[in-house]
Amino acid sequence: MIYAGIDIGSITAKSALIKDNKLLGTHVMLSGYNPLNAGIKVFETLLKKSELSKKDITAIVSTGYGRASVNFADNAITEIICHGAGAHFMNPTIRGIIDVGGQDSKAILLDTNGQVENFAMNDKCAAGTGRFLEVMAKALEVDLDQLGEFSLKADSPSKISSICTVFAESEVISMISGQQKRENIIAGIHESAAARVAILATKIKIKDPIMMTGGVAKNKGMANALEGRLGFKFVKGNLPQENGAIGAAVLASRI
């Protein structure tokens, strides 16, 4: 039997298929402004890629901000539980998850059975989320995907003191005009975002081994900054961005 998970995030939509407890495939695309359409598209593209059709799928679970809009799903489950299930599926030893997504960052604590014991999310503020990094990348005229590479070349990270995304942006702009090295500014940005996320992890007393999930996990600079803050090394996952969708598919198999 084949199960599907669909994760509609604020920036990207992800889908995953699972068969006999094995991952069949995943797909990622931009969400656009209509979460239902994004759900249909990300699901159908993956089916096509996998040479399957809708009737081959036994159950579907939706997750993410647009989870309630996916009206063809059998169940909607929050991304917190899905990320837990996804991480446990990929690596059953995982106890902690740091998920940094588009408009949310969260820390999740799992028990030894992979069930969520506790979680903490950022409050009504974009500092420490993917959106924060996006705004900064724009101000620096750097591709979002390149932020990580740049920051690895920093020699002395700049200090960003504003927490607020808007103020931090003007701080960054004045650093640019002050001729500070772009690499250092970017490393400073990662430090600032990591500091916000680390608070969530300490709040729930996160435990090792930890996996970083969400789109931002692909940013090496951010991952390094977080590891530095937390004093833990992340267990490498291959599909951090798809982890929520994978978890949703795992939970679909339990319906």
Next chain:
Amino acid sequence: MPKHKSDNTSDTKPVKIKSAKKMRDLMTTYYLDALSAKQNNKLVAWITSGGPVEPLVAMDIIPVYPENHGAMIGSSKMGEDLCIKAEDMGYSSDLCSYARTDISCSVVKGGPIGGLPEPDMLICCNNICGTVLKWYEVQARFYNVPLFILDTPICHTQYSPEIAKYVRAQIDEYIAFLENVTKRKFNYNKMVQVGKLAFEGQLLWQKVLDTTAHRPSPMSAFDAFFFLALIVTLRGTQIAVDFYKELIEEMEQRSKDGISAVKDEKYRLLWDNLPVWYQLKWLSGKFSEHNACLVADTYTSAWCGAIKYIDENNFLDSIAEAYTRIYLNIGVDQMADQVLDMIKFYDADGFVMHSNRSCKPYSFGQLDIMNIIKEKTNIPVLMIEADMVDPRNFSQSQIETRIDAFMEIIKQRNH
């Protein structure tokens, strides 16, 4: 629709609590009396929610609560406008939204009842917070009326003899202040009567709250938030006593008949901090969707939490202690102990904490309380950020995700 949205909601509406209508009528009468006080040659005192109201009742002065008014403003979703008006006047958006709405309402006469009746005096007790001091000073200047401040030191661990002496002396000063403002002698005989009624009212209110220990619970904390208004505003009167007796009867009958506040109650939760007044309906719907009932809260129980210190036969002496040792004026360890007792008594499966942008004394220390509860009970604890009156501090989709995830954790555990 995804299952979690539709499966658990039912078409049959919960059976309404009959006493609600009477309660609404009583509150209307109370506010009409207060608004027509001048015509009836009665004096009006504004008093903080935790202040000793009984001497006012004994002196036939009508007590009015800006905080209760703030709750009404919040429930009628008029908070944002009034908060913005206060900010336009120069007050910080970090100031308590009760204070902001009250201050701006005095100027623009807005809100659901067109503003409160003007005060003849102000009674401010800082057992709830320090904000009220400056807030009442502002109002004393605005209305140009006398202000009495009752200072209750925080009792982190114990009520020392020094505190006892200090607060008790102020009760006498309070009475002297009332005699001075009203130009009448204090009626000690009536005080005895009022004291007994206040004591009885609090016992009855506690009993109302205790009825939710029944499974399924005949009422929820959302109902308690509503029925609370009488023990706040009419404490020390026969009206409150009679009403709560009827309410208890109705609750006991509902329990006997198996009528529950939440359809198919499966999970029982405890709430911390003030209600989110402008989102009561959405929140109660959200929890019911998960078959969860908020069976109790630390807020409404604050109006009976200190009964153990009251001696009805020695009322004036004992209220010094009772008003000093209320929930917001004790140490975090003691607060956590009360929460632990409640979790046990109401058999709660989870604890929901409202980190309230407005109310600093209530929200400060919540993280410590959360850790103590986690350590000692192992039940899931959820913290949501909001504000009781200012909706600009409420983000529905974020809170929805947190509540859904929290309920999913509880369900997994009880699987």
